[in-house]
Structure formats: C-alpha cells, structure tokens
Amino acid sequence: MTHRRFHLPRLAGVACQAMIAFAMVPPAALAQESTVAATAVVQQPRAFGHVLGDVVTQRILLPADGRTVDPAALPRPERVSGWLERRPVQWETDAEGRRWMRVTYQIVNAPQSLTAIALPVLSLPMTRGPALRTGAHLISVGPLTPQAVLGKGDLLEMRPDRPVPILPTAQIARRMELWLAALSVTVAAWLGWWAWRNRRESRRLPFARAWRRMRQLDPAQSEAWLCLHQALNETAGTVLRAATLPGLLARAPHLQPLCRQLQHFYAQSDQRFFSGEAAAESFPLRALCRDLYLAEKRARP
The missing domain is CATH 2.60.40 (Immunoglobulin-like)
Structure with missing residues (x-):
C-alpha cells in the first residue's frame, strides 16, 4: 500500500x-440576497x-415547475x-x-x-x-512543476520544448521533379508542334508566303504588287480581275470583311499597270497583305 x-x-x-x-462577503448582503x-x-x-x-x-x-433562466442574464x-x-x-x-x-x-x-x-x-x-x-x-x-526539484540530473530545471522532427521530403521532392519534367516535355512538344505548324503553313498558304516576302520588298515596287496578285490568284484558283472578285469572296468567305479594300486594290492596280499613269495616291499595300494573311490564319482548321 x-x-x-x-x-x-x-x-x-x-x-x-x-x-x-x-x-469578505458582508453579512448584510447575504441576508438581503437570501x-x-x-x-x-x-x-x-x-x-x-x-x-x-x-x-x-x-x-x-x-x-x-417550468421556470427558465432569463436569457439576458445568462x-x-x-x-x-x-x-x-x-x-x-x-x-x-x-x-x-x-x-x-x-x-x-x-x-x-x-x-x-x-x-x-x-x-x-x-x-x-x-x-x-x-x-x-x-x-x-x-x-x-x-x-506545472516546482521551481526546484530535489535530486540531480535533468530534473533540476524545466527543459525547453522538444524540437519538431523534420518530415521526410525526399519522396515528395522526387515526385515534384517527375511532374516538372513531364510538364517541361509537354510544353516543349507543344511549342515544337506550334513552330512546325506555322512554318509548314507559311510555305503552303498563299497569303502567308506573300506576307513573308512582302516584308522584304518595297511596296512601291511592281514586284510587291505582283506578289499580292499571285496570292489572290492562288486563293481563287484562277486569274482574278476586279469583275471576278465576287468569285474569290464566294470561295473564301473569310475575306468578305476585306471586300472594299480588295476593290480599291484592283482599281489602283489597273491604273498602275494599264493606264500608264502614276497613281494619284499611295496605297497601303503592306497593310492589306497583312490583313489578308491574318484572315487566312484565323480561318485555317
């Protein structure tokens, strides 16, 4: 025992x-409270x-007896x-x-x-x-513990808090490296596909080829005008003139918003190549080529 x-x-x-x-409680207060x-x-x-x-x-x-405590006095x-x-x-x-x-x-x-x-x-x-x-x-x-403890050893004083053990993170780090590697491969593959697709279509699509060449030409030169004429002919599948422009818009409806600019282009081209007179105003040839390229790019599957 x-x-x-x-x-x-x-x-x-x-x-x-x-x-x-x-x-400390006054007797009078106790009597009154009772x-x-x-x-x-x-x-x-x-x-x-x-x-x-x-x-x-x-x-x-x-x-x-059914009485309850006043809620305000809880x-x-x-x-x-x-x-x-x-x-x-x-x-x-x-x-x-x-x-x-x-x-x-x-x-x-x-x-x-x-x-x-x-x-x-x-x-x-x-x-x-x-x-x-x-x-x-x-x-x-x-x-919690007395200020002084009889005896010897670790009980003489309060000990500090035990340090928190470090969690093993090696497996988490390896898993994170694998996910980052997979993400990097996916992003690289997507960028490679995107670059290959743009390069392929820049060689295959008419206005993409024309825009790439137009950036190297002077819009005032006849070669720049012929470059855009060739792209329009390839898109329409025939030689285009101002009178046959509706056939191009029927075959390529994505060019319909640029109908007025194309009509202006053919009017300026006829004046330049067939009237023998210089154009009265400068034509934004490079801007039209860029707009045609962007419309072609948006319409591609």
Whole structure:
C-alpha cells in the first residue's frame, strides 16, 4: 500500500485563503440576497488536483415547475478573473428528465505554488419567482512543476520544448521533379508542334508566303504588287480581275470583311499597270497583305 504524505503548512494556507474569501462577503448582503434568491442545487467540480489548462464544470439544477433562466442574464463567455475563463453555457437533461445548466471554466494561469481560487458566485434571474444563486466554491490549483526539484540530473530545471522532427521530403521532392519534367516535355512538344505548324503553313498558304516576302520588298515596287496578285490568284484558283472578285469572296468567305479594300486594290492596280499613269495616291499595300494573311490564319482548321 502506498502512503501519501500531506504538506500541512501548504494545506493550512489554502484553508486560510478559503476562510478569507468567505469572510469578505458582508453579512448584510447575504441576508438581503437570501430574501430575494433561492439557493440552487449545484454539482460542484472536485476541489483539488487542478493545473493550467484543466476544465472545471458546475452543473446547476433548474426548477421543475417550468421556470427558465432569463436569457439576458445568462453568464457570458469571458475572462472572469486572472485564473479562469468562462465558456459558453450548455444545457442537458438527465435520465430522470431534470434539466441542468452546465457552466464551464478553464484554468488559464499557473501559480508558482499551490493556490486556492474561487469559482464566481452566480445569481440567475428567472422568468418568474426568485432568482437562483450559487454559493462560492474553492478549488486548488497547483504549479506545472516546482521551481526546484530535489535530486540531480535533468530534473533540476524545466527543459525547453522538444524540437519538431523534420518530415521526410525526399519522396515528395522526387515526385515534384517527375511532374516538372513531364510538364517541361509537354510544353516543349507543344511549342515544337506550334513552330512546325506555322512554318509548314507559311510555305503552303498563299497569303502567308506573300506576307513573308512582302516584308522584304518595297511596296512601291511592281514586284510587291505582283506578289499580292499571285496570292489572290492562288486563293481563287484562277486569274482574278476586279469583275471576278465576287468569285474569290464566294470561295473564301473569310475575306468578305476585306471586300472594299480588295476593290480599291484592283482599281489602283489597273491604273498602275494599264493606264500608264502614276497613281494619284499611295496605297497601303503592306497593310492589306497583312490583313489578308491574318484572315487566312484565323480561318485555317
């Protein structure tokens, strides 16, 4: 059998603090309160063995005559002292059908030595009749560890927090490298396909070839005009003139928005090559070639 040794001076200090706490309540106040409030039936938590972080609960029995606590007077969740913080009130019904109100406190401070603290006195106004009043209840709170420990070794002082172990990340890193490699291959393949497609179509599509060549020519030269005529003829599948322009637009409807510019182009071309007179105004040949190339590019499958 194990015998526990009680420290009489420490317990005597706790008892003295309890007597002082009760003595601080004026007798007149107690007499007046007894006339207006009824003592509640309370199941108190144990009075000893508590430390920082513990949760203590009071269970208050409600009257069985249907009266309820005024909602505006319910204890609010808040810090009630340097030692206690009150949590939200809860309700429960026991096996006999009786209703209880649970008032819970958490200890939020740690004393340097064994200390007695008091749970707050509650006065609960009812919807009718006298209020319910709970009496003071003392509990003892002990330190997490004494400041000095007898003996030798690691127990002489409190030790710092244990360092958090480093999680193994090698497998995560390898998996990330694989995903990055797969992404890089996918992006490279897409860029290669895109470059190959543009290069292939720049050689196959008429206006793409004309635009590539037009950027190297002077728009004022006849060669630049003939380059655009050749692209239009290839797109229409025949030699085009201003009168046969509707056939081109029927075969290539994506060029329909450029109908007015094409009519102007053929009018300027006829004046340039067949009238023997210089054009009265400059024609934006390079801009028209670029617009035709972009329209062809958007229309390709």
